[in-house]
Amino acid sequence: MTKCKCAICDCNTIHDEQVKLVKKKMLDDESLMDIADFYKALADSTRIKIINALEKSELCVCDISALLNMTKSAISHQLQNLKEMRLIKGRKSGKEVIYSLADDHVRQVFEISMQHIKEAKRESKG
Amino acid sequence: MTKCKCAICDCNTIHDEQVKLVKKKMLDDESLMDIADFYKALADSTRIKIINALEKSELCVCDISALLNMTKSAISHQLQNLKEMRLIKGRKSGKEVIYSLADDHVRQVFEISMQHIKEAKRESKG
DNA sequence: TTGACAGTTGAACATAAATTCAATTATAAT
DNA sequence: ATTATAATTGAATTTATGTTCAACTGTCAA
Numbered sequence: 001m002t003k004c005k006c007a008i009c010d011c012n013t014i015h016d017e018q019v020k021l022v023k024k025k026m027l028d029d030e031s032l033m034d035i036a037d038f039y040k041a042l043a044d045s046t047r048i049k050i051i052n053a054l055e056k057s058e059l060c061v062c063d064i065s066a067l068l069n070m071t072k073s074a075i076s077h078q079l080q081n082l083k084e085m086r087l088i089k090g091r092k093s094g095k096e097v098i099y100s101l102a103d104d105h106v107r108q109v110f111e112i113s114m115q116h117i118k119e120a121k122r123e124s125k126g
Numbered sequence: 127m128t129k130c131k132c133a134i135c136d137c138n139t140i141h142d143e144q145v146k147l148v149k150k151k152m153l154d155d156e157s158l159m160d161i162a163d164f165y166k167a168l169a170d171s172t173r174i175k176i177i178n179a180l181e182k183s184e185l186c187v188c189d190i191s192a193l194l195n196m197t198k199s200a201i202s203h204q205l206q207n208l209k210e211m212r213l214i215k216g217r218k219s220g221k222e223v224i225y226s227l228a229d230d231h232v233r234q235v236f237e238i239s240m241q242h243i244k245e246a247k248r249e250s251k252g
Numbered sequence: 253t254t255g256a257c258a259g260t261t262g263a264a265c266a267t268a269a270a271t272t273c274a275a276t277t278a279t280a281a282t
Numbered sequence: 283a284t285t286a287t288a289a290t291t292g293a294a295t296t297t298a299t300g301t302t303c304a305a306c307t308g309t310c311a312a
Binding site: 197 | 287299310
């Protein structure tokens, strides 16, 4: 329990040992940024809907627009977003571009988050 | 392949069968919103750092402020955010509030997302 | 009971992200 | 070639989010 040296926080009593330990064990800043960016890609209901849809079947931009009742432009922007994060991939077929999920991680993460939400809901009710 | 009826998108040729199938299989809007909200909680580098820190040890607000070199106010706001999503919990100890992870889902999701990022990086290099 | 400190809170501000809009590219059909 | 359509793009706009700032609450110690 000592006074913190840093200029920003006005802490007098920090738990030195724990903080030192944690600092040592924590991931580097760049990796943590990457992780946050990964979640950012999933942190929007439009993109989540797109992913949930592509879990069921590959679809073209047009299909997704109709499905979500949104403009092709809005959808296309979000598709680029998801593609950049390598969550989806697109293949060209004539004038259309057919999109599908890039790999299985999305499905896995989806499963776990569903579980968490279910349990969190149960707790909040009980 | 028919003209879409909706007013917003200007689609002429949508793949009816697939869209219909997907619509049937997709989760309801509320659940999809909940999932997006869950990811929103993780979609910020400050919050990710907090979670990564709490994976290693429970910590008070002061500790986290010192660790991340940020004001207690900024940290506190984010802690409320994470608590609301039931990702962390806090217990009072004298003047301090000690925070820790709420359950194991966070750890699990973390693992998978790390895998995804590693693979995505490998691909982008190859 | 007064002062000091850990933590929280709400409003203001600053920044980032989503959607719209207009224009453009690429492909297919006439 | 010309036209039509799927999709993309960049800039403008709108909306959401993170941080700061100042004030406040609760707890401990003198």
